Amino acid sequence: MGKVANDTVVAETIAEARVLARRGRFWAGLLGAGFVIGLTGPFGTYDALPTLVRTAYWLFIVTTTFWLGYLVSFAVATTAEGYGIGAPTSLGIGAAIASLPVTAWLAGFHMAVFATPFLTDALELLPYVAVICFAVSALSEAVAIREVGEAPSRTPTPEPAWLDQLPDHLGRDLILLHAEDHYVRAETELGQTLIRTTLQDAANDLGEYGVRLHRSWWVARRAVQAYRYRSGAPVVVLQCGRELPVGRTYRRSVKEALR
Template identity: 80%
Template sequence: MAKVANDTVVAETIAEARALAQRGRFWAALLGLGFVIGLTGPFGTYDTLPTVLRAAYWTVVVTTTFWLGYLVSFAVATCAEAYGINAPISLGIGAAVASVPLTAWLAGLHMAFFATPFWANAGELLPYVIVISFAAATSFEAVSSREVVPVPRATSTSGPAWLDQLPAHLGKDLILLHAQDHYVRAETALGQTLIRTTLHDAATDLGDYGIRLHRSWWVARGAIQAQRYRNGAPVVVLQDGRELPVGRTYRRALKDALR
């Protein structure tokens, strides 16, 4: 699995979860949703639990199921994207896999609170959990999406020594690198060439001159015009209008680099 900036699936998942947990509005919405559901008392809980206990029960259910589903689905979707499966398929795989531990968790809660048989209840819950997981993953990704966000143009700096590998007729105005087997395709404003190296090594040598976007793509900071979402997946818009995909494991590094 490709890595960048010492990121792993676990590290990226934790970083995203930490960033989400620091949002006050998110917690207000999550706890408020649990409280409102508790007042309505779905699935027979209105008659079986008193109001205070019912509100507490559903607040716990909503909070714990969200975090369990979020962490599992994000990690699985990140793994899927690392192997070349892009959104929205990777998102669907993450939601499907997350449905299993979510169902087990809910069936366990029901068994503890209402003495229902674990396996029978799990079988009844699974179809509903799958549908809700897909809907929640899609909605959360849509809320996270943004319209075109302009990126301030990078100030010109002296280029790194790696640029000396470029043929003289192509100049040193590097735009992007694209991994191709044991080579990278280097593109400048004047043309393209193949250089025998790995994208990881090239990105390391180029340092802050550019940003790794994907296991196959690197782009110079000065070539970035904006960030946006297309079909639920983040992309970087270049100055010439082209769009490059952003891998899930590279999103946090990209946000931090362009902040």
């Protein structure tokens, strides 16, 4: 692995999107929403389009606009936080800016398919898109914070029993964990190994021994040297000089845990 891991806004955004895209419940919710909207036919589409066409139209619109808005708003909010702008202001900035390309995409699609005037359609759509972007951004942040949970308590705890899973030849000086599908890659100063578990379960079992940095990364407290920003994105610097990314929704809990 490289010394610098995922330390740019673009890389962090792509990493978060990949994690989200692997979630079956996310796709079920997104496609379910598109299907329900297609059946109800808002904005005049109920009378203008046949049922199958209307449903396909809304499934396409919901899916493409969500991903476009999510990627833009996440990247913008992450950049804003890199300049010291905290939530919810950074989230609002991200949602506001994301509404512009989403509106342009919708107006362009309508112009190509339905021959509607681009500018007129865009001006009519922008207020609705902006409200939806703010709502989706707030909901996504609430869900993410709920998944992250509260910052770990500062009460010292004994060496966790989870370390017993490490092979004898790697010792017990755990440095970090990296999620890899249904496994976590555990690294010590003597090497690394794969352990079949989830990063969330491992982080819970390890407790105060370390801190969750990202949906894909956990690090032992003793291995941390500093918390810094690289290219507008926060990273944790390890004693060995290696840098690991800090996910946007984990920043508050990481700072609190490492304070």
